[in-house]
Amino acid sequence: MRKLFWGFLIVLIFLPGLPVFSQSDSNSDPSSLIGMTLSDLIKNYGAPKNVYAVRGVAVWQDDVVFEYDRIEFYIYGNRVWQVKVRSAYNIKDGDNRAAIGRIMGEGRNFEGYTLYQLPGKAWPLMLRINWDTSGRAEGLYIYRSDF
Numbered sequence: 001m002r003k004l005f006w007g008f009l010i011v012l013i014f015l016p017g018l019p020v021f022s023q024s025d026s027n028s029d030p031s032s033l034i035g036m037t038l039s040d041l042i043k044n045y046g047a048p049k050n051v052y053a054v055r056g057v058a059v060w061q062d063d064v065v066f067e068y069d070r071i072e073f074y075i076y077g078n079r080v081w082q083v084k085v086r087s088a089y090n091i092k093d094g095d096n097r098a099a100i101g102r103i104m105g106e107g108r109n110f111e112g113y114t115l116y117q118l119p120g121k122a123w124p125l126m127l128r129i130n131w132d133t134s135g136r137a138e139g140l141y142i143y144r145s146d147f
Contacts, residue, residue, distance in 0.1 A: 029088075030071070030083050030085050030088050030142050031118055031121060031125050031142050033071075033073070033080055033083050033142075034080055034081065034082070034083065034121075034123075034125060034142065034143070034144055035079055035080065035081075035122070035123075035144075036073075036079065036080045037078055037079055038075060038078045038079070038080075039078075041066065041073055041075075041080060045066075045068055045073075048066035048067050048068055048073075049067055049068060049069065050066075050067040051064065051065065051066055051067070052064075052065050052067070053065070054074070062076075063075060063076055063081075063082070064076075070085065070086055071083055071084065071085050071086075072084040074143070081143060081144050082141055082142065082143035082144070083141070083142050083143075084139060084140065084141050085140050085142070086140065087140070088127070088140055088142065089103065089104065089127070090103050091103055091104065091129075091137065091140065092137070092140075093136075093137050093138055093139070093140065094136050094137060094138075095136065095137050096135055096136050096137075097114075097131065097135045097136075100114075100129060100137060104116050104127070107129075112130060112131055113128055113129060113130045113131060114128070114129050114131070115127070115128055116128075116129070118142065123144050123146055124144065124145045124146050125142060125143065125144060125145060126142070126143055126145040127140065127141070127142055128140075128141040128142075128143065129141075
């Protein structure tokens with residue numbers, strides 16, 4: 001009985017620190033979070049600190065966004081199709097275009113953002129970096145480009 005008590009106590013102490021995903025894990029490869037179901041998102045991240053809607057040009061482009069401290073999940077239907085992070089792939093918000101170009105290589109440039117193809121996934125993925133007026137990154141989005 002004493003062993004059972006101590007085993008239960010150890011589980012209670014360490015269980016909260018053992019999530020399948022954590023917000024810091026998303027830095028290693030946040031593209032692995034694309035496709036996560038809503039129930040897995042809640043199970044692994046808990047309740048978001050904020051929830052809001054993003055309207056698209058067409059109705060099918062509307063999203064619900066779950067906001068956490070360092071990551072935002074864009075949900076369509078029952079799955080995450082896009083994440084917004086502060087850092088990924090050795091780049092972060094605030095880095096300038098030249099520094100990111102040295103890390104990511106040549107991207108496709110558009111007015112206000114650059115797109116980079118991400119390799120080797122079950123579906124095509126892109127990294128979109130939004131630029132502020134001084135040419136610094138102000139948003140890193142990883143998303144399914146076939147969506």
